[in-house]
Amino acid sequence: MVILPKDYKHTLDALQDEKLTIIAGGTDVMVKNRNWSGLIPRVEGNSINIFQLNELSYIREDESGLHIGAGTKLEELLNSPLIFEPLKAAVREMASPAIRHVGTIGGNVGNASPAGDTLPILYVYDTVIVLESVEGIREISIFEFITGPGKTTRKSNEIIKEIILKNIDYTGFYYEKVGGRRSDAISKLSFVGLYNADEKGTIKDVRIAFGAVYKTIVRNHELERQLLQSLNSEKSMEDIIDEYSQLIQPIDDQRSNANYRKNCSLSLLKSFIQMAGGN
Amino acid sequence: MSRVEFILNEKKVEFEGDLNKRLLDVLRDDFGLFGSKEGCGEGECGACAILFNDEIVNSCLLPMANVVNQRVMTIEGFSTTKKYKAIEQSFMDHGAVQCGYCTPGMIIATESLLNKNAKPTEEEIKDGLAGNLCRCTGYNMIIDAIIAVSRREDDLW
Ligand SMILES: Cc1cc2nc3c(=O)[nH]c(=O)nc-3n(C[C@H](O)[C@H](O)[C@H](O)COP(=O)(O)OP(=O)(O)OC[C@H]3O[C@@H](n4cnc5c(N)ncnc54)[C@H](O)[C@@H]3O)c2cc1C
Numbered sequence: 001m002v003i004l005p006k007d008y009k010h011t012l013d014a015l016q017d018e019k020l021t022i023i024a025g026g027t028d029v030m031v032k033n034r035n036w037s038g039l040i041p042r043v044e045g046n047s048i049n050i051f052q053l054n055e056l057s058y059i060r061e062d063e064s065g066l067h068i069g070a071g072t073k074l075e076e077l078l079n080s081p082l083i084f085e086p087l088k089a090a091v092r093e094m095a096s097p098a099i100r101h102v103g104t105i106g107g108n109v110g111n112a113s114p115a116g117d118t119l120p121i122l123y124v125y126d127t128v129i130v131l132e133s134v135e136g137i138r139e140i141s142i143f144e145f146i147t148g149p150g151k152t153t154r155k156s157n158e159i160i161k162e163i164i165l166k167n168i169d170y171t172g173f174y175y176e177k178v179g180g181r182r183s184d185a186i187s188k189l190s191f192v193g194l195y196n197a198d199e200k201g202t203i204k205d206v207r208i209a210f211g212a213v214y215k216t217i218v219r220n221h222e223l224e225r226q227l228l229q230s231l232n233s234e235k236s237m238e239d240i241i242d243e244y245s246q247l248i249q250p251i252d253d254q255r256s257n258a259n260y261r262k263n264c265s266l267s268l269l270k271s272f273i274q275m276a277g278g279n
Numbered sequence: 280m281s282r283v284e285f286i287l288n289e290k291k292v293e294f295e296g297d298l299n300k301r302l303l304d305v306l307r308d309d310f311g312l313f314g315s316k317e318g319c320g321e322g323e324c325g326a327c328a329i330l331f332n333d334e335i336v337n338s339c340l341l342p343m344a345n346v347v348n349q350r351v352m353t354i355e356g357f358s359t360t361k362k363y364k365a366i367e368q369s370f371m372d373h374g375a376v377q378c379g380y381c382t383p384g385m386i387i388a389t390e391s392l393l394n395k396n397a398k399p400t401e402e403e404i405k406d407g408l409a410g411n412l413c414r415c416t417g418y419n420m421i422i423d424a425i426i427a428v429s430r431r432e433d434d435l436w
Contacts, residue, residue, distance in 0.1 A: 001295075002281070002297065002298035002299050002342070002344050004281070004283075004344055006348060023342060023344065023376055024297075025345070026341065026345060027322060027340050028341050028342055029321065030301070030320050030322075030339075030340040030341075030342060031340065034320060034321065035304075037304065037317055037320065038304050038308055040287055040297045041299050041301070041342070042298055047299060047344075049298065049300075049342065049344035050347065051344065051345040052344075052345070052347065052348075052349075068432050077336075084343070093355075095322075095405075096322075096325070096409040096410025096411075097335055097388070097391065097392075097407060097409065097410060098322070098325060098328055098335045098337045098410040098412065099322055099337065099340075101334045101335065101336050102331070102340070102341065102345065111408075115311065183406065183409035183410075184323060184409050184410050246330055253295065266296075
């Protein structure tokens with residue numbers, strides 16, 4: 001059975017009553033539960049379809065950051081002047097127009113794939129996931145929300161209501177998605193780097209994340225601190241690159257292999273370090 | 280089982296059944312509309328593309344719950360319009376159709392693109408067709424056909 005909630009409150013009540021499969025755009029759920037043509041997809045248990053809940057579709061900005069409703073469609077992110085350019089860069093290379101017209105950001109987060117292309121960007125923006133149930137609102141950092149491939153700490157009565165990206169300053173960013181073709185391809189790996197330099201060229205902040213090279217997105221604050229120091233003191237980066245190399249533990253699968261993923265990730269890291277003025 | 284309504288090719292219609300059923304199956308099995316094809320069944324090939332509130336969407340991934348009270352236009356509905364005739368003629372003039380399996384989806388992708396961007400560049404056309412595979416033409420003829428139809432004098436879009 002599929003529940004079509006009247007409104008957001010009805011959704012929370014229904015989630016409280018039983019464990020339901022949440023469906024938004026369905027672009028992940030429908031592929032995962034694919035059945036023979038003409039037969040109903042094999043979705044586990046009952047479902048609740050939130051695609052048409054307007055209450056979950058919004059983009060707004062305030063002191064705490066950029067709030068994106070979970071039901072916001074990928075294409076809507078591209079069309080909004082409020083969305084930060086690094087997020088747009090990632091979304092532009094996701095899937096195809098047909099998928100972006102229905103796929104949502106909440107679905108990309110909820111799916112928790114290491115190859116989810118919005119995720120590396122959300123990690124560098126210190127994104128907070130806002131969950132809600134009839135018991136109330138719970139805010140949790142994306143670092144703690146996603147625990148492994150397809151695994152999150154969402155409780156079955158909770159819905160992802162919105163995500164909040166911190167407003168951070170940057171003077172340079174580098175995003176690269178490596179896929180089998182230029183569009184409609186799931187990432188073999190992806191890389192994002194952001195840095196912020198002052199007028200004198202001193203780097204004040206640097207942030208790096210890798211997608212699809214580990215169980216979760218790879219971002220490491222300690223290494224970023226070391227990198228920041230090295231960038232400003234013209235120290236060699238070799239040790240830092242070695243440390244990242246330890247964190248990058250990709251797998252072989254149908255899209256790529258571990259060796260390629262690792263070498264390519266480290267090359268992108270080096271390109272970014274050069275771009276930020278390091279050597 | 281649920282009973283719901285949606286707009287199919289500009290007419291209000293009813294659907295009764297499981298709301299996780301794919302729109303593609305409903306179009307083909309319940310309404311006898313065979314223009315939307317099943318290619319990959321995973322959203323990668325675009326043979327099942329339809330216009331969903333005027334935008335291209337893959338009907339093989341769209342559960343009926345998403346369609347309730349929304350507007351769906353299939354190639355059959357679109358084929359009665361002036362815009363369709365113009366695209367069809369341009370596809371014929373440029374040899375953009377060979378086996379024809381991808382063609383309904385290609386035409387839907389063309390309409391969705393031109394609705395948003397009446398005079399797309401070649402790059403923008405490639406982005407617009409990113410979700411539609413064609414194994415015959417090598418795409419160049421399709422791209423030529425879209426450039427030509429978008430450069431018509433009568434500003435259909
Ligand atoms: C052909 C194709 C190409 C693709 N290309 C890419 C790509 O390039 N990059 C990429 O990252 N992804 C890609 N995807 C995957 C998919 O399109 C995205 O992950 C999309 O963002 C999923 O959104 P959705 O709304 O369709 O999710 P759904 O399928 O509806 O849901 C996905 C998961 O999230 C959960 N969920 C959804 N919304 C909520 C919520 N509000 N609260 C709690 N849980 C929720 C669902 O229960 C489910 O587990 C592709 C998919 C296809 C079919």
